[in-house]
Amino acid sequence: MDYTPLRISTVKPLKSLTFDLYIFFKDQYLCYVKKGEQLTEDKYTKLKVQKIAKFFITESDELSYQKFLDSLLSETLKNTQISIDDKVHMVEGAASSAIERMQTNPGSESAYYMTETAAKSLRQIIKSNPEALKKIFGKKVEKNEELIKHSLNVCALAVKLAEILHCTEQELDDLGTAALIHDIAITQMNKDDIQLFYKPRKLLSSDDKRVYYLHTKDAKTLLQEKPYVNKTILELVANHEEVLSGQGPNKKKKLTKLEEILSMVNNYDKRTITNKTTPMQTLKDMMIDEMGNYSLDLLNEFKKVLHSEGLLE
Ligand SMILES: [Fe+2]
Ligand SMILES: [Fe+2]
Structure with a gap:
């Protein structure tokens, strides 16, 4: 049987479950709460005490879980x-x-649908809670979680910026979903190549770049045959490393507003990981290094948002 891993924070005690909830314990999957039953406070606390961060569902329960x-x-x-x-x-x-x-399963429609829901929820929480963005950015994670955290950060910040720039609801949804999945192909690279994600862009040799940038093409390949992935999202994912100077992997010199936002916010968040610079220093570096790669207006808008959201403190 195939099991789908999910995070404990996405179930709540005292709600009847519409799926069997499994945990992985002592090398095997155990049904911890049965469909129709509730995850009691007691059982929920036990999971936390045991430091069990994930639970599992079977593939046949994916829709009920969603x-x-x-x-x-x-x-x-x-x-x-x-x-x-x-x-x-x-x-x-x-x-x-x-x-x-x-x-792990880029071809799963159910995983994609969950991504869309998650992007919408992220957008909603940021819109209605002024402190949410800062809370998201303030969290530190373990190294093995950095790529996921990066995708989350990029989604939250890109959507915030796009909202200020009066993008439509549809555009915000597309941008949010694309941001969450933009780097899904990185984990499919071999171990050595994955390390390129942690290398500052300035230190990448032309060979490094060629290998690393394949993740944009690979992501497109993974998604393009899927009828439920719209064209805007597909293009956003494929072009997230493009810059106006034409030095990106696809050598594009014209970017849509959404593409430019995603590329710029991705660039910013990635720098904070690879260069280990403070937000303020990262912004300063970008204003110099990325001149000509993003329009000055957009860079200035971005600067304003980072300030007003308190992300530079
Ligand atoms: Fe990327
Ligand atoms: Fe990225």
Whole structure:
């Protein structure tokens, strides 16, 4: 049987489950809560105590789980009694689970649908809670989680910027989904090549670049035959490393507004990981290094957003 991993933060105790919930314990999958039963507070706490961060569902329960998650997310985001930290935690859990599923199973329609829902929820939480973006960026993660965190950061910040630039709802949805999955092909590279993700762009040799940049093409290949992936999203993923000077892998010199936003925000967040510079220093470096790669207007808008959101402190 195939099991789909999900994060514990995307189930809540005291809600009847519409799927069997498994845990992986002592080298085997155990049914921890049965369909129709509730995850009691007691059982939920036990998971946390045991440091079990993931649970599993079977493939046949994916659709039931998705419906459960959709309603859990919308109930949680609406509920004024729930703290912003708890809300952020749940949305991050959903987005991280979705990215992870897309990394391991990029052909799964159910994983893709979860990604769309997660992107919408991220957008919603940022829109209605001024501190949410800062909370998301403020979190530090283990090295093995950095790529997922990067995708989440890029989604949150790109959508925020696009909203200020008056993009439409559809554009914001497309940008959010594309941002979550833009780097899914990186985990498919071999171990040595994956390390290129952690290397500052300035230090990449032309050979490194050729290998590393394949992840944009590979992502397109993984997604392009899927009828449920729209063209805007496909192009956004394929062009997320493009710059206006034409030095990106596809050598494009014209980018749509959304493509330019995604590429720029991706560039910014990636620098904070590879160069280990503070947000303020990263921004300063970008204003110099990326002159000609992004339009000055957009760079200045970005600077304003980083300031106003308190991300440079
Ligand atoms: Fe990338
Ligand atoms: Fe990226």
